[in-house]
Amino acid sequence: PRAAQVVPDQGACVFATNALIGPLxxxxxxxxxxxxxGDVIENxxxxxxGGQGYHDVAKEVVQxxxxxxxxxxxxxxxxxxxxxxxxxxxxxxxxxxxIWQKNYILPDQELYAEAMTPSGPSxxxxxxxxxxxxxxxxxxxxxxxxxAPLWIKQYSISQGxxxxxxxxxxxxxxxxxxx
Numbered sequence: 001p002r003a004a005q006v007v008p009d010q011g012a013c014v015f016a017t018n019a020l021i022g023p024l025x026x027x028x029x030x031x032x033x034x035x036x037x038g039d040v041i042e043n044x045x046x047x048x049x050g051g052q053g054y055h056d057v058a059k060e061v062v063q064x065x066x067x068x069x070x071x072x073x074x075x076x077x078x079x080x081x082x083x084x085x086x087x088x089x090x091x092x093x094x095x096x097x098x099i100w101q102k103n104y105i106l107p108d109q110e111l112y113a114e115a116m117t118p119s120g121p122s123x124x125x126x127x128x129x130x131x132x133x134x135x136x137x138x139x140x141x142x143x144x145x146x147x148a149p150l151w152i153k154q155y156s157i158s159q160g161x162x163x164x165x166x167x168x169x170x171x172x173x174x175x176x177x178x179x
Contacts, residue, residue: 014096016058016070029058029070031096044096046070056088059128064118065145067099068092071116071126074103087113087128089147102147106130111139114178115166123150127166127176130154138163140174 014033033042046056059072070090087104104111114128122145129136138161141152164178 014068016061029056033096042096059114060116062116062118065122071113073112085110087111114164117167119168125166127163129162
C-alpha cells in the first residue's frame with residue numbers, strides 16, 4: 001500500500017490499507033504495525049460498525065508529534081448526501097489506539113484527501129482534489145494539532161489534475177506533485 005510510514009528507531013513500519021471487511025462488503029481502514037521480521041505487532045480496524053455502506057479510503061499515514069495521522073476520503077459520512085465524498089484525518093497513538101477523527105465536509109462538493117505531510121512539530125498539510133459537480137480543482141489545507149483547518153487554498157489547472165504528493169521544503173515553501 002502507498003499509505004505507509006517507516007519508524008526506523010523502532011525497527012517497524014506502520015501502514016494503512018483498505019479491506020473489504022464491512023458487513024455490506026464495504027471498505028474499512030486496516031492499520032497494521034509490522035516489526036523488522038514482518039510480524040504484525042499491532043492492528044486496528046477503523047470503519048463503520050453500523051454497516052451503513054461507508055467507503056473509507058486511506059491514502060497516507062505520517063508520524064508527527066509522537067502520533068500517527070491517517071488521511072483519505074470516505075463516502076456517505078453525511079447520510080443526507082449519500083454520494084458525497086468527504087476528506088478525513090484520523091489520529092492514533094504509536095500503539096495504534098484510536099484518539100480522534102475529523103471529517104472535512106464541503107457543501108455541494110466532494111473532497112478527496114490524497115496526500116499529507118507534517119508542517120512543523122504538530123501541524124499538517126493535506127492535499128488532494130475537490131469536485132464541484134462540473135470539474136475538479138486541487139487543494140492544499142493546513143491544519144493545527146487538533147485537525148482544525150488553519151487555511152485552505154484551491155487551484156484550478158486546465159486539463160484536469162490530481163495532487164498525489166505534498167511536501168514542505170526547508171524554507172517553508174510547499175511542493176506539490178501529481179498527474
